[in-house]
Amino acid sequence: MSDADSGAGDNDPETVQINIRLTRSFLEDIDATWKEQGFxxxxxxxxxxxxxxxxxxxxSREGWKQVATSEHGLRTGETELVSRxxxxxxxDEDVDDR
Known part of the structure; x- marks a missing residue:
């Protein structure tokens, strides 16, 4: 965990600590993102x-996969930005498919 994570919420009896395993590169992406977004x-x-x-x-999970794929494509130059x-x-298509 980063230094900024230490001690946050430790005294709250409702707070439960969990552990997850991530690849180092994914964790680096997460760290860059939270800092860029001002968390x-x-x-x-x-x-x-x-x-x-x-x-x-x-x-949905499929929607998140599409976002991740698009982000990867943008970072590697394989794809271009799409409009809002x-x-x-x-x-909307993803929701309609449910």
Whole structure:
């Protein structure tokens, strides 16, 4: 964990610590993302995205795979940016397919 994670929420009896295994490169991506997005810590960022995933289950695992694939393509130069409207259409298609 990063230094920014230490001690946060340790005194809250409702808080439970969990452990997960990630590849080093994925953890590096997570760390870059939480810092870029202005979160105070890795833990705060992970709680936020977990809460969002639980509260908004309409965005499916397949949708997340598409986002990850697109992000990889952008980083490697294999794909180009898509418009906001195209993204909304893809999400709507995913929801309609349920």
């Amino acid at each position: 105070n810590s890795r833990s705060e960022f992970l709680r936020h995205i977990a809460r969002d995933a639980v509260k908004n289950p309409d965005f 409207e195209e993204i909304i259409a893809m999400i």
